[in-house]
Amino acid sequence: MxxxxxxxxxxxxxxxxxxxxxxxxxxxxxxxxxxxxxxxxxxxxxxxxxxxxxxxxxxxxxxxxxxxxxxxxxxxxxxxxxxxxxxxxGESAPLPAEQVSRSALRMMDLLKPPTAALVLGRIGDVLAWNEEAAMLFPGRLDGPRPNNARYVFCNPQAREIFPNWPEVADDTVAHLRAAAGHLVDDPCFRSLVDNLLVDSPEFAARWSRREVRRHVTGVKYLDHPALGRLTVDYEVVAVLDEPDQFLVVYGRDVEKPGTASTSG
CATH class of the missing domain: 1.10.260.40 (lambda repressor-like DNA-binding domains)
Incomplete structure (x- = not known):
């Protein structure tokens, strides 16, 4: 229902x-x-x-x-x-417990520093990451099962590191609907959304708009506490062994004015 x-x-x-x-x-x-x-x-x-x-x-x-x-x-x-x-x-079916993609882990092992990478699960949980990703996004990967949307809306560090936080917030919600909107009956998805609706008025306002879009390539602008102002490009890659998971790969200091995009 x-x-x-x-x-x-x-x-x-x-x-x-x-x-x-x-x-x-x-x-x-x-x-x-x-x-x-x-x-x-x-x-x-x-x-x-x-x-x-x-x-x-x-x-x-x-x-x-x-x-x-x-x-x-x-x-x-x-x-x-x-x-x-x-x-x-479509019809919903019970979902199995999520296991991180072996293919994504293998691809991440092949990347060389300073390339940062992380694996996003079906509702935006960060399932795996390398040391470069932990350094690039301080606070994003704290806790046993960090989540992309919870970081953006509930971690004060996100507002400090993203100079265009409202745009990041818009795209995070639109991407969550696009990537996981078919999981409306999934208890984990419902729990995530219900908690965010209570904890973040900014999330609730955006969720009600029902914006739907994905970004599979783009640029992020960061005010990094240790590295200063950074321009980082990213690519989002689907993995075949776990269809609802994505490998997100971040480059460093690629200047592309006017192409900021923020959902990865």
Whole structure:
């Protein structure tokens, strides 16, 4: 039911963003609420109003591919948002205990200093890292199971080390939804999100927006307490033996003005 409710909430939020003009409709008089009406979305997608209403209310399980394709087209979803919608519409299955990818560990062993690297699990837990990563991100890897989102929102050091912390925070939440949004029924995912909603008003405000996007390459800007101002590029690599895990590799001092991106 949580998955169906999240699907409904995602549809409602995206419907509210779509203007009549963007959907090819006549503007008409000013509306009391933003976005399109349910009736308009249903008509444009070729669905009954009752069925679309049930989707938004979380009462319609597993919509067909044709329904999803129509909604993706009408709501003008990005590729990341379309993948998220399809994931929410799928069936959930119990997840096994997470083990760090052997492939990622092997790849990390092949990297030479000063290259930093870490392995992110399915909900952003940092499962493994090298010494260079621990030096590059002081405080990020503290504790037995550090988590990327908890570091950004709950560790004061994150606000000091990231000069563009609001942008980092935006992308962290959007990446968490993109990478783990299909895990809405997973107890670990729910626990992480529920705790962050309580502990961080900044997280709660961003989570409600339902932004969905991934960055697989980009640049981070750091105010490092020991190394000073740094420009660090990164690449995010999927590993085949653990499909929900990623190896994140960081270079050092690569100047790419205007390309800051922050979710790794």
């Amino acid at each position: 949580k998955r169906q409710h999240e699907l409904g909430a995602f549809l409602r939020e995206r419907r509210a963003r779509l203007t009549p003009a963007a959907a090819g409709l006549i503007e008409g008089p000013p509306r009391r609420t933003p976005g399109l009406r349910r009736e308009e979305i249903a008509e444009l997608a070729g669905l009954s109003v009752g069925y679309y209403a049930r989707l938004e209310q979380g009462h319609a399980a597993h919509p067909s591919e044709s329904v999803l394709a129509a909604l993706i087209r009408i709501l003008q979803l990005t590729p990341d948002e379309a993948r998220h919608l399809r994931a929410l519409a």
